[in-house]
Amino acid sequence: MTFRYLRRLTGLALCLSPLVANADVFINEIHYDDVDADNNESVEVVATAGETLSAYRIVRYNGSGGASYGDDLLPAGSSVSCGATVSVATLIYPLNGLQNGAPDGLALVGPGDVVVQFLSYEGTFTAIGGPANGMLSTSIGVEEGFATPDGFSLQLSGTGNAYANFSWQQPAAASFDGCNTSQTFTGGTDAQPSLASSLPVNNAPAFPANANLQLTFSEAVDLGASWVQVACSTSGTRGVADFTISGGPSAYGLDPSLDFTQSETCTLTLNAAQITDRGGMAQALAGNSTIAFTVGAPTVNDPPVLLATTPMQGDNNFPAAGNLVALFSEAVTTQTGAFALACAQSGNINVSFPASGTSFSIDTATALIGGESCTFTVRADRISDLEGAPLVMGRVVTFTVRTGGVGTYYDQVNTSSPAQLRCTLHQTIRAHTEYPYGWDQLEIADEDPLNSNRILDIYRNCSYAKGAGGDRVGGSGAGATCGPTSGVHYNREHVWPRSLGFNNTALAAHNDLHMLHLSDELFNAHRGNKPFATCTQASGCIEDRTIAYNGQGGGNGSYPGLSNWYTSNDGNLGSYEVWSRLRGNMARAIFYMAIRYEGGDNLPDLELTDDRSLIVITPSSAQRAYMGLLATLLQWHLQDPATDPRELDRNEVVFNFQGNRNPFIDHPEWATLALFQSVNPTTCNLGAPPLIFANGFE
Numbered sequence: 001m002t003f004r005y006l007r008r009l010t011g012l013a014l015c016l017s018p019l020v021a022n023a024d025v026f027i028n029e030i031h032y033d034d035v036d037a038d039n040n041e042s043v044e045v046v047a048t049a050g051e052t053l054s055a056y057r058i059v060r061y062n063g064s065g066g067a068s069y070g071d072d073l074l075p076a077g078s079s080v081s082c083g084a085t086v087s088v089a090t091l092i093y094p095l096n097g098l099q100n101g102a103p104d105g106l107a108l109v110g111p112g113d114v115v116v117q118f119l120s121y122e123g124t125f126t127a128i129g130g131p132a133n134g135m136l137s138t139s140i141g142v143e144e145g146f147a148t149p150d151g152f153s154l155q156l157s158g159t160g161n162a163y164a165n166f167s168w169q170q171p172a173a174a175s176f177d178g179c180n181t182s183q184t185f186t187g188g189t190d191a192q193p194s195l196a197s198s199l200p201v202n203n204a205p206a207f208p209a210n211a212n213l214q215l216t217f218s219e220a221v222d223l224g225a226s227w228v229q230v231a232c233s234t235s236g237t238r239g240v241a242d243f244t245i246s247g248g249p250s251a252y253g254l255d256p257s258l259d260f261t262q263s264e265t266c267t268l269t270l271n272a273a274q275i276t277d278r279g280g281m282a283q284a285l286a287g288n289s290t291i292a293f294t295v296g297a298p299t300v301n302d303p304p305v306l307l308a309t310t311p312m313q314g315d316n317n318f319p320a321a322g323n324l325v326a327l328f329s330e331a332v333t334t335q336t337g338a339f340a341l342a343c344a345q346s347g348n349i350n351v352s353f354p355a356s357g358t359s360f361s362i363d364t365a366t367a368l369i370g371g372e373s374c375t376f377t378v379r380a381d382r383i384s385d386l387e388g389a390p391l392v393m394g395r396v397v398t399f400t401v402r403t404g405g406v407g408t409y410y411d412q413v414n415t416s417s418p419a420q421l422r423c424t425l426h427q428t429i430r431a432h433t434e435y436p437y438g439w440d441q442l443e444i445a446d447e448d449p450l451n452s453n454r455i456l457d458i459y460r461n462c463s464y465a466k467g468a469g470g471d472r473v474g475g476s477g478a479g480a481t482c483g484p485t486s487g488v489h490y491n492r493e494h495v496w497p498r499s500l501g502f503n504n505t506a507l508a509a510h511n512d513l514h515m516l517h518l519s520d521e522l523f524n525a526h527r528g529n530k531p532f533a534t535c536t537q538a539s540g541c542i543e544d545r546t547i548a549y550n551g552q553g554g555g556n557g558s559y560p561g562l563s564n565w566y567t568s569n570d571g572n573l574g575s576y577e578v579w580s581r582l583r584g585n586m587a588r589a590i591f592y593m594a595i596r597y598e599g600g601d602n603l604p605d606l607e608l609t610d611d612r613s614l615i616v617i618t619p620s621s622a623q624r625a626y627m628g629l630l631a632t633l634l635q636w637h638l639q640d641p642a643t644d645p646r647e648l649d650r651n652e653v654v655f656n657f658q659g660n661r662n663p664f665i666d667h668p669e670w671a672t673l674a675l676f677q678s679v680n681p682t683t684c685n686l687g688a689p690p691l692i693f694a695n696g697f698e
Contacts, residue, residue: 024048025056026163027108027117028088028183031153031174032098033144037430037600041098042153043106044090044176045074048161048185051278053077053089055111059130061137063103063120065310065325066128067361069433070097082179084161084187090176094506100431101143107132111220111249117163121154128308128327129359140168157182192286193277194218195270206296209262213243213254217275220249222282224274228254232295234264249278260295267292303389305329306378311399318399320369321444321656324351324362324376328383331358332391335382343374343401350453356386365466366452367444367653370404404652406666412687413663418674423684425595425663425670432658437511439472442492445653446518449646450550456646457490458582459523459564461546461553464490473521482520483547493519495589497529499617501597501604501625509604513654514592514662526566526576531615532586532636533575533629541565541577552581573615584640585647587633588664591671595663598680599623608633608676630676642668 029044043058053074060070077089098104103123108116109131118127120137121144127135142154153174156166172181199214200207213230231237235258244255260266272285310325311318324341333356341349346368353362368374380394412428414420435441448454448463455464462482464471471477471489479487495515502509509515519527523544535541537559544564548554555563560580568574578586590608599605605624609615614626642648642665651665664671 024162025051025053025108025110025116026156027058027106027119028166029090029153029155029174029176029180030098030106030121030140031144031176032104032121033100033146034148034150034152035146036150037603038098038100039150039600040174041093042090042174042176043093043098044088045077045108046185047077047087047089048084050079050085050087053087056089056116057109058091059107059109059132060098061105061107061118061120061125061127061130061132062099063101063105063123063125063137066126067325068107068127068130068132069099071130078177080178083159083184086185088177092176094434094508097434099433103137103139105137107135114248114250128310128325129361133359134307134327142168142170144171155180155183159184159186161186192283193221193275194286195289198268198291200291200293202291202293204293207260207293208297208299209260209295210298212256213268214251215254215270216251217285218250220278221275221285222249222278223252224271227271227274228268229271230256230266230268232260232264232266234261259298262295262297264295265292266295301385301387301389303392304332304383304385305392306395309376309378309395309397311376311397313397313399315397315399317402318368318374319656320367320401320404321441321653323364326360326362326378328358328360328391330385331356332383332385334360338379338382340377340379341374342377343368343372345369345372346374346452363440365440365444366447367649367656368401370401370652372401374399374401402656404648404655406661409661410663410667414685414687415670416685417681418672418678419681420685421670422595422675422678423680424686426598426680427684427686429592429596429660429663430598432508432512432660434508434511435513435657437492437505437516438513439467439492441513441654441657442516442518443467445513445650445657449649455490455518456549457520457523458493458517458585459527459544459546459578460488460520461549461579461581462488462490462520463549464488464518483545489521490518491521491524493517493524493527495586496593496606496627499529500615500627501606501618501622503619507603509593509597509606512593512596513658514596514651514660515589517589523564527564528568528574528576529617530566530568530574530576531612531628532578532590533632535565535567535570535575535577536560537565539567540569541567541575546579553579555579573612578636580640581644582640583636584642585644587636587640588642588647588662588668588671590627590633591637591664591676592662594627594676596660630673634671634673637664637668637671642666 025047028046031042054076057073059068062069074089077087079085080088101122103120105120107118110116113131115132118132118135118137120139124137124139148171152171157169158166196218197216242257246253268291270289275285276282308327339362341351349364351362353360376397378395380391383391414424443466446455448456464480468475471480473489473491479489482488545555546553546562553562555561564579565577594606594608597606607626608630609626609628610630618625651662655661
């Protein structure tokens with residue numbers, strides 16, 4: 001059966017009189033940006049009939065590309081009296097949990113994956129993927145910005161009990177879980193549900209024999225075992241068991257197991273007693289509803305159409321670590337080779353993609369080379385709809401990968417004093433897109449430069465097959481052979497140990513890609529949470545020997561050689577000395593963390609020190625945590641400067657994902673003792689206005 005006929009007739013289906021809303025569920029308050037660290041970013045939803053909101057959720061959408069970046073269930077909510085009593089529920093996000101627009105959006109999704117609202121701020125865009133797929137957002141018309149005071153929000157005001165009765169206002173003092181400024185709710189009535197629209201419409205003269213029926217009620221309803229029946233003059237009577245029923249809780253599709261017969265007459269009858277609403281006391285459908293129709297000729301299956309791609313034809317700013325996207329007019333299935341990517345320098349890229357869907361995210365599993373030209377091919381002969389019709393036309397998209405470099409990224413940095421440098425650097429790098437401890441992103445960032453299907457770890461200098469099917473810890477692969485050792489696996493190393501400041505997987509610091517690196521699991525265990533320090537063989541330190549690979553590494557048992565050295569017996573937490581080719585990389589990752597995380601909004605204040613007594617395991621709630629040793633890290637930074645292509649490329653890859661950079665790779669001269677011993681000034685004097693990134697973050 002096909003739903004395409006239903007889509008063509010959507011405008012005709014609303015033949016019944018429009019209903020006046022008696023109650024509503026809608027987004028009532030938003031906070032996503034302010035002058036400080038975007039604290040307490042939140043979304044409040046109100047239910048004017050007072051129902052629980054735990055079946056609703058907020059799906060966050062990125063206006064740059066249209067994909068979703070978060071899906072969060074609402075709490076049940078609590079009762080608030082603002083005139084009438086309503087139910088409100090608020091989602092509070094971690095720092096930078098809501099993107100800063102130009103534009104970005106929020107979909108309020110109800111039971112049955114029904115999109116109740118798709119709102120956006122700082123512009124409009126079309127969603128790609130998720131429950132709002134293909135929908136154009138509705139702009140709320142007001143916005144927050146870099147000058148919005150901390151503790152403010154965007155709110156609805158007005159009088160009524162439906163979204164249409166209210167209007168969005170400029171930023172004002174936040175009122176989450178309370179009454180908005182100048183907002184009054186009026187009492188609603190729990191009206192009986194009714195049939196709002198149908199396909200076919202009543203007395204339809206030629207409803208296609210192979211089409212599906214669709215029924216939309218005035219509100220969410222529950223259905224009994226025999227809630228619908230269709231009696232036809234030739235094909236007989238069909239009950240609930242003769243249909244595949246989808247959708248809900250207010251709109252339902254009915255797919256007959258057998259097509260109707262052309263020219264026969266049919267009557268659809270709703271059993272009112274078995275269709276009840278969900279608000280207050282369960283009330284039955286208002287009267288028996290019948291829909292008569294005559295069956296016409298079956299419709300011809302429309303083939304699928306490719307609607308859009310990311311990148312688009314001629315795009316010259318595609319991120320090196322970005323995924324390709326293809327959006328189709330309906331659900332399709334794919335065969336091997338449906339999508340292909342070839343680039344001038346990177347060559348033919350093996351891409352992975354789902355077997356079916358409407359919106360496809362096509363993973364390159366690698367980082368492309370800045371400035372290179374590429375061709376993205378969508379093959380029509382390997383893509384078809386669910387009925388087998390092939391794609392109308394394929395597409396060949398030529399594009400250019402974004403050239404790396406800092407551009408105007410640091411224009412707002414003030415170098416007039418160490419304190420001003422510290423605070424303006426923090427403001428520049430503090431907001432970024434968070435990834436949930438992402439393997440995929442790290443396996444691109446730490447890719448083996450000789451083989452894009454492998455990664456190169458930081459401590460052993462070993463090459464491993466990527467992924468859960470390769471040499472990743474816990475995966476199904478047999479493990480790599482590194483020097484004389486076989487069965488070696490890799491895991492994720494927190495260069496700034498998580499036990500020293502953020503042993504909470506929900507914190508941004510725990511998942512920051514600039515700090516996370518892939519590492520041999522045994523060497524990672526040896527490092528543990530030891531500070532970085534000089535650790536000589538003569539003082540009893542043990543060698544973690546690197547292997548020779550790609551012209552680097554190859555420890556030989558003598559200090560320092562090309563190996564890591566460690567001990568647990570020299571005082572507080574021990575010491576770990578990184579091998580010479582990676583010392584500067586690790587130092588600059590630590591420097592980044594100390595400036596990026598300055599406390600506030602449930603984030604740690606990370607500080608560097610030479611005082612080992614301060615470097616102690618801290619609870620998740622600790623306000624400040626220390627790492628070091630600062631003098632050693634500054635020395636490593638100078639000894640191993642930021643000139644290694646491996647480190648430079650990694651900074652670009654992480655920038656493509658997170659939207660922020662490591663300033664000590666781009667500007668090594670900023671890493672000084674004075675900077676890390678400075679304190680944030682009372683007033684932070686920014687330079688030029690902050691850069692608006694392509695991913696929507698300031």
